[in-house]
Each structure stands twice: as structure tokens, then as C-alpha cells.
Amino acid sequence: MSSETPHAAEGLDAYEVALKDERSAVIRGATIADAAQQLTVERETHTLGKGTMQLLEELSQSVEEQERAIDRFIAGQWAGLEGASIVAEVDGELAGEVNLKRFPLARLRHNARLGLGVSPKFQALGIGRALMEAAIRWARMTQEHEDPGVTRIDLSHIGGNDRAHALYESLGFRQVGVHTNKVRDPDGTLRTDVDMELLLD
Numbered sequence: 086m087s088s089e090t091p092h093a094a095e096g097l098d099a100y101e102v103a104l105k106d107e108r109s110a111v112i113r114g115a116t117i118a119d120a121a122q123q124l125t126v127e128r129e130t131h132t133l134g135k136g137t138m139q140l141l142e143e144l145s146q147s148v149e150e151q152e153r154a155i156d157r158f159i160a161g162q163w164a165g166l167e168g169a170s171i172v173a174e175v176d177g178e179l180a181g182e183v184n185l186k187r188f189p190l191a192r193l194r195h196n197a198r199l200g201l202g203v204s205p206k207f208q209a210l211g212i213g214r215a216l217m218e219a220a221i222r223w224a225r226m227t228q229e230h231e232d233p234g235v236t237r238i239d240l241s242h243i244g245g246n247d248r249a250h251a252l253y254e255s256l257g258f259r260q261v262g263v264h265t266n267k268v269r270d271p272d273g274t275l276r277t278d279v280d281m282e283l284l285l286d
């Protein structure tokens with residue numbers, strides 16, 4: 086973390102949340118040391134039907150590649166509030182992650198794009214909701230240090246991902262568009278993509 090910009094880390098301080106199975110998760114900012122486990126989470130979370138947009142071969146192919154990706158991300162995260170990579174850890178194991186990326190253009194800087202994934206074995210325990218709440222908290226934190234900071238979060242999910250849609254709606258996101266046939270699987274199956282946004286005061 087850069088000493089000149091301590092404010093950037095504030096929204097990523099570690100804290101614990103209780104899960105539905107009596108265990109707890111630590112919610113904290115990602116570090117380079119998380120690369121290998123992050124890769125595992127992304128591979129395990131990968132489902133062609135409704136979940137992740139990338140194909141399996143489009144995820145990092147090695148821990149080193151993932152480290153480079155996190156390094157770029159974290160450099161921006163600590164240094165300039167450019168985005169955040171937040172993870173959930175359960176009993177020392179990485180269970181899920183949420184990533185927020187800001188747009189570099191001045192007129193778009195108040196927007197952040199969100200991506201979320203929880204490993205199947207840790208799903209339905211409250212981790213997805215906890216990570217979303219952490220992401221929204223981080224966005225609000227940017228407002229304390231910049232004018233305007235992040236005042237809009239957007240995301241998209243593949244049509245039929247009802248669990249994700251309900252989670253986002255319960256947090257105040259609203260559907261703003263449906264793109265018919267935007268997603269094409271390798272076997273030719275065409276799927277809709279649903280855009281959602283959250284406007285923060």
C-alpha cells in the first residue's frame with residue numbers, strides 16, 4: 086500500500102461476517118498472495134450456462150499470469166481508487182471475490198463495473214451478499230475522498246441467472262436493458278445479457 090494514499094485502503098480493511106452455517110467469513114482486499122486461490126475460485130465458479138462470461142480458456146492459465154493481473158489491479162486499487170478487488174475467506178480458504186473497475190475517462194470516472202463470483206461449495210451461505218455489500222461500501226468510501234467519487238455501479242448477467250438477479254435487485258440495482266443474443270456459446274447457443282445499475286446518493 087502506498088503511504089501517500091492511505092485513504093484508498095480504508096474501504097478494504099478486513100472484517101468478519103457471520104454465515105448461514107454458523108461459520109464466519111473474513112471480507113478483505115485481495116493481495117498478490119491470493120493469486121493461486123483466486124484462480125481456483127474463478128475456475129470453480131465457471132459455468133458456461135448462466136454464470137461467468139469468460140470461457141474457461143479465457144481465464145488466467147497460470148498462477149504467474151493471475152499474479153500479473155492482480156498486480157495491475159491492486160496497484161490501481163491502492164494508489165488511486167481506480168477499483169477494488171475484494172475477497173471472502175472462510176477457514177483460510179478463498180471462497181469468493183467481487184471486483185470493481187472504474188472507467189479511466191474523466192466523464193466516466195464516477196462509474197464502476199462490477200463482477201462477482203462465489204465457489205459452488207460456498208454458495209448459499211451469504212457470501213455473495215456480503216461481498217456485494219463490501220463493494221457498495223467501497224464505492225461510498227470513494228465519495229469521501231473525491232468529488233463525486235463512485236456514484237454509479239453497473240453490471241450485467243446472463244439471462245436466466247435468477248439467483249444473481251434477485252440478489253442484485255434486493256440491494257437496489259434495477260434492470261436497465263436486455264441485449265438479445267448478445268452472448269454466443271461455442272456450440273452456437275445464443276443467450277441474452279441483462280444490464281443492471283445502482284445509483285448511489
Ligand SMILES: CC(C)(COP(=O)(O)OP(=O)(O)OC[C@H]1O[C@@H](n2cnc3c(N)ncnc32)[C@H](O)[C@@H]1OP(=O)(O)O)[C@@H](O)C(=O)NCCC(=O)NCCS
Nearest residue numbers: 136137201202203208209210211212213214241242249252
Ligand atoms: C450469484 C452468486 C454470486 C450468489 O452468491 P451466494 O454466495 O450463493 O449468494 P448468497 O448466499 O449471498 O445469497 C444471495 C441470495 O441468493 C438467493 N439464494 C442463495 N442461495 C440460493 C439457492 N440455493 N437457491 C435459490 N436462491 C438462493 C437468496 O435469495 C439469497 O438472498 P438472502 O440473502 O435474502 O437469503 C453465486 O451463486 C455465483 O457465484 N454464481 C456463479 C457465478 C455468477 O453467476 N456470478 C454472477 C454473474 S453476474
